Each structure stands twice: as C-alpha cells, then as structure tokens.
Amino acid sequence: MEGSNAQEQGNTTEVDAVFRDFQGRHEALVKALTTDSEEFYKQCDPVKGVDLCLFGLEDGRWEAKLAAPKPPVVPNPTWGFNIRRDLLDKYPCMRKVAAACDSWLLAVAFFLASERSFNGAQRDHLFTMMNNLPTLHEIVVKSSDSDNPSSKRSESTDQAGGSGSSQSSSGTTEQAKGKGKVSAEEV
Numbered sequence: 001m002e003g004s005n006a007q008e009q010g011n012t013t014e015v016d017a018v019f020r021d022f023q024g025r026h027e028a029l030v031k032a033l034t035t036d037s038e039e040f041y042k043q044c045d046p047v048k049g050v051d052l053c054l055f056g057l058e059d060g061r062w063e064a065k066l067a068a069p070k071p072p073v074v075p076n077p078t079w080g081f082n083i084r085r086d087l088l089d090k091y092p093c094m095r096k097v098a099a100a101c102d103s104w105l106l107a108v109a110f111f112l113a114s115e116r117s118f119n120g121a122q123r124d125h126l127f128t129m130m131n132n133l134p135t136l137h138e139i140v141v142k143s144s145d146s147d148n149p150s151s152k153r154s155e156s157t158d159q160a161g162g163s164g165s166s167q168s169s170s171g172t173t174e175q176a177k178g179k180g181k182v183s184a185e186e187v
Contacts, residue, residue, distance in 0.1 A: 015122050019129045021058045022109045028056035029101045029136055032064075033094055034143045040064065041090050053077040054101060075111050077104040091144040098140040105136070 032040045032054060043052065043064045053067050053076060067076040077100060113126060 012122075012125070014116050015118065015126050015129075018109060018112045018116070018118075018126055021112060022105060022130055023133065024058040024060050025056035025105055025108060026133055026136070027060050028062040029054065029098075029105070030139055031060070032056070032062035033098055033101070033136060033140050036062070037090075037094060037143075041093070044093060054097060056101070056105070075104070075107045077101070094140050094144060095137060098136040102135045102137055106130075 040054070040062075052064050055063050055065065055077065057063065109126065109130060113123060118126065
C-alpha cells in the first residue's frame with residue numbers, strides 16, 4: 001500500500017506541474033491582452049511579418065515573435081496576429097487573439113500531458129483545474145466591455161469567438177451561458 005500511495009503522490013505532482021505551466025502561460029497571456037494591451041496592440045503590425053505569434057511563457061512573461069522554424073519544445077500557436085489594423089478595431093482583434101490563445105494553451109497542456117502518459121484520472125484532475133480558470137476570451141470580452149462600454153457585441157462575434165449564448169440540444173447550462181469549458185469526455 002505504501003508504494004501505491006507514493007506512486008499516486010508522484011502522479012499528482014506531475015499533474016500539478018503541467019497545471020502550473022498552463023497557469024503561468026495563462027497569466028502571461030491575460031497580462032498581454034489586458035494590462036499590456038496597448039503595448040501588445042502596437043505590435044499588431046503587418047509590416048513586421050504576417051506570422052508573428054503571441055506566446056505566454058510558463059514564468060508569466062509574454063512575447064510576440066515569429067513561430068519557431070524548427071520543431072519547438074512545445075507546439076507553436078497556429079494563428080499569427082498581424083492583421084491590418086485598418087480592417088479590424090482593437091477590441092475585436094484582441095477577442096480573436098484571445099480565442100486563438102485559448103486553443104494554443106490547450107494544445108500545450110495536451111502536449112505536456114501526453115509526454116507524461118497521464119491516465120484517465122490524471123487527465124480528469126488536470127481538466128478540472130484548467131476548467132476552473134476563465135478562458136482568455138471570457139477575460140478579454142469582460143475587460144474590453146468595461147473599457148469600452150459603448151461597444152456592443154454582436155451575436156455573430158460571440159459565436160465566432162466560441163462564447164455564444166445559444167444552447168444546443170445537448171448543451172449544459174454552463175455552455176448555454178457561454179463558458180466554453182471543455183470536459184475530459186469531450187476530448
């Protein structure tokens with residue numbers, strides 16, 4: 001029994017390590033898209049290159065840079081943020097970047113979890129911890145709405161960003177409220 005308990009503790013530590021990585025990257029991206037949004041938005045310049053990506057680092061820092069040309073240690077974001085600023089205002093731009101960053105965060109967490117060969121209970125524990133954090137999109141929408149109260153979100157913007165308010169026939173109340181949470185069963 002002692003060996004089983006030690007193994008279980010070791011597994012929990014690994015899950016916690018992946019979550020700490022996820023949480024650090026999440027905090028970095030929240031900072032980039034809210035607190036440092038002006039600095040980040042200035043970097044949204046198509047002249048700098050179409051493939052600039054927003055990276056959240058596990059230590060809580062963020063950087064905008066080109067995706068790695070060689071195979072990276074963790075997956076690259078799949079969406080460059082350099083769009084023509086004359087075509088898209090700051091707030092819709094930040095919402096689109098936030099939605100793309102949410103996907104990237106999940107990809108990094110899945111990648112790190114697969115390296116450690118987590119079992120079902122470990123994946124469930126990781127999903128629970130991740131799902132307790134608000135999505136970047138939720139944070140940016142809330143932040144941009146409070147910063148710019150005159151801006152009205154359209155239903156199509158909500159649905160495109162993954163935070164629509166319509167309920168599918170199999171949707172839960174949380175999904176109907178636009179939480180956009182992922183469960184272990186859905187993956």
